[in-house]
Amino acid sequence: MPDIERVHVYRFCPRCGAEAMQVVSRQQVHCGACGLDMYHNPCAATALILLDREEQVLLVERAHDPARGKLAFPGGFVDDNESVEEALRREVREEVGLEVGPLQFLASAPNTYPYGGLIYPTLDLFFTGRVDGFHAAQPLDGVSRLVVRRIDAVDPAELAFDSMRRAWQAFLDRRAQA
Numbered sequence: 001m002p003d004i005e006r007v008h009v010y011r012f013c014p015r016c017g018a019e020a021m022q023v024v025s026r027q028q029v030h031c032g033a034c035g036l037d038m039y040h041n042p043c044a045a046t047a048l049i050l051l052d053r054e055e056q057v058l059l060v061e062r063a064h065d066p067a068r069g070k071l072a073f074p075g076g077f078v079d080d081n082e083s084v085e086e087a088l089r090r091e092v093r094e095e096v097g098l099e100v101g102p103l104q105f106l107a108s109a110p111n112t113y114p115y116g117g118l119i120y121p122t123l124d125l126f127f128t129g130r131v132d133g134f135h136a137a138q139p140l141d142g143v144s145r146l147v148v149r150r151i152d153a154v155d156p157a158e159l160a161f162d163s164m165r166r167a168w169q170a171f172l173d174r175r176a177q178a
């Protein structure tokens, strides 16, 4: 079965059970029987461009689909009742075992994330941060290995998502202006 956008998964209304679901837009479905409107705004996700003192960047190789085997900045989805910064610190801890200091917002970019047969729209929020070194980093949840690269050795084609390529370009642009 091909992946479908999340709004197209509804056949029966989850409230009244009628087979009357209409797709209004990429983010809204409506029940023609009981009037239920359901909104599917983007899922918030976050990732960290993490540098060490030698201007190297920490990348993770993704152990699972989507984009299995591609490189990514550590990060993940924001949980309910969590700030983006809290989510990012949690995800970095879970994926690479590091505690990061101050976070600086870099850029945001929309993305799509196919998972379990559905395509989720996401809004990816990118931050930068620093640690002294990556010696304590380990490949943990969802990570098959760690990759440390000099900034000029990062190939955007290796990155998992377009949103990450956009964030990386924003990072390079900001460095060039500094």
Ligand SMILES: [Zn+2]
Pocket: 013, 014, 015, 016, 017, 018, 031, 032, 033, 034, 035, 036
């Ligand atoms: Zn209904």
